[in-house]
Amino acid sequence: MTPDVLTVQGLNVSVRDTQLVSDVDLTVGPGERVGLIGESGSGKSLTALSILGLLPDDVVPSGSVRLTGIDHDLIGADERALSRIRGRDLAMVFQEPMTALNPTMRIGDQIAESMLIHHTQPTRTAARAAAADLLDRVQLPADLLRAYPHQLSGGQRQRIVLAIALANDPALLICDEPTTALDVTVQALVLDLIVQGVLARSSALLFITHDLAVVATVCERVLVMYGGRVVESGPVHEVFTNPRHRYTQGLLAASNLEAAAPASGRTNLQAGTASRPRLTTIPGTVPAAGHFPSGCVFRNRCTHATDLCATTPAWSGTPTTGYACHHPAGASHA
Ligand SMILES: Nc1ncnc2c1ncn2[C@@H]1O[C@H](COP(=O)(O)OP(=O)(O)OP(=O)(O)O)[C@@H](O)[C@H]1O
Ligand SMILES: [Mg+2]
Structure with missing residues (x-):
């Protein structure tokens, strides 16, 4: 049997003496699309942030988070190890694209940089060419490579974040309410690009949303x-x-x-x-x-x-x- 891409076992998350997440077991198989649903405050984002190692300092996880190809547990891993993994093996798209983008950097440079940092493209020229290809994959015109984030609409920014997330062919993409802040007219397009993007790269997907209809469209397991x-x-x-x-x-x-x-x-x-x-x-x-x-x-x-x-x-x-x-x-x- 092919091993799972993500295996979360007995995840607990606490802040001071309050337990916020208890005993979560979760697996995502190769190429599988798994939804995480529940009312506001049910612990979905804390679960995702624990996997990504992005919890605030006073919020403490325990349990085990294993990712395929990584020989150590992500819980308790130091920030240097996690920053090598994030953006390369493990990518994310959150609700607000502006928080993921650098307002002072051109779009093309930001996409290229994500590949150069993780050494998935050998040269800046190759990374720029790959960036142009990624922009095309998220159905944006090539002239946006020279634009700054503030010149783009919310839907365009989220597509740039998706392009960056997919740039290094991650084993797992985690999306937390990726379309909630977007105009309804572009929500369906962004969802479709997420699914097409993970399918094209054989990445697995963990998809967090309030919207059950979206889970029914996007996911196989919930x-x-x-x-x-x-x-x-x-x-x-x-x-x-x-x-x-x-x-x-x-x-x-x-x-x-x-x-x-x-x-x-x-x-x-x-x-x-x-x-x-x-x-x-x-x-x-x-x-x-x-x-x-x-x-x-x-x-x-x-x-x-x-x-x-x-x-x-x-x-x-x-x-x-x-x-x-x-x-x-x-x-x-x-
Ligand atoms: N840093 C924190 N300190 C204290 N409590 C927190 C902290 N972060 C989250 N919580 C609490 O933990 C619970 C779970 O939060 P979480 O953000 O995971 O919910 P969620 O399921 O993602 O909700 P939503 O659908 O609104 O995004 C909530 O009650 C929240 O108030
Ligand atoms: Mg949340």
Whole structure:
């Protein structure tokens, strides 16, 4: 069996004495596209930042993060080692492109620099030629090579960030809400460029979003987070058509996703249409970080919770495909 590109085991993240992320297991296989979803504050970005070694100083991770081809754990690795890996083996696209770009440097130089720093192009001339090719791949005209970031639109800037992220053929691309800040008209294009970019390079993708319809379009597998924990994970079509965890069920009911399994048996997932049912909300409120209940983190909002849920955390399945619920919805995944 081909080893996974990314293997996260038992990831915990704490700030002072508050645990923000608990016991996250996550794998991304070669060329696989995995989604990470959950409400605001569920721990998605902290999980991504732990993998990238970009947590603020007072936020402390523990557990294990292994990346293919790297012979040491990324948790606890020093900044020099991490900066060699980031941008080469592990690339990222965040919500706000301006934070990733240097406002004083021309676009062409920034793309070229990312390859020269990691020695993936032998000369400045070769790096400039590769930069022009990358610009073409993100469907931007070559004259933007001489532009500065402030001269570009938000969508163009995010495409430059994507070009830089893909420049060194990373083993894994991590995207955290990459299209949330963009005009809806360019969101679909940027998503398509991300998918085409990772496919062309056989890179794996970890994709974080609030938008379940986007996960249905982009990803093959999904993890659902709540209260800093993974509450369900599995193939997108299984989790979205037959959610087992009561939180996943609520999240789907509250989303713009219309999941339909036609008689042919082939699962068809698409964004909601005019005929979709009314959206519902998950009752109750999300506790503050560090104040989630013992046992099942969702039990104070769950109408199915029993005494067992208060005392014993649940997990049915394998470490990477299953659900954390004693009273699951739906039917067994085949
Ligand atoms: N530096 C920090 N210090 C203290 N608490 C933090 C810090 N960073 C994040 N948190 C808390 O940890 C929890 C998880 O945060 P995280 O940013 O991972 O959520 P998220 O799932 O990415 O949410 P969103 O969808 O809003 O981006 C939140 O309750 C957040 O307030
Ligand atoms: Mg976030």
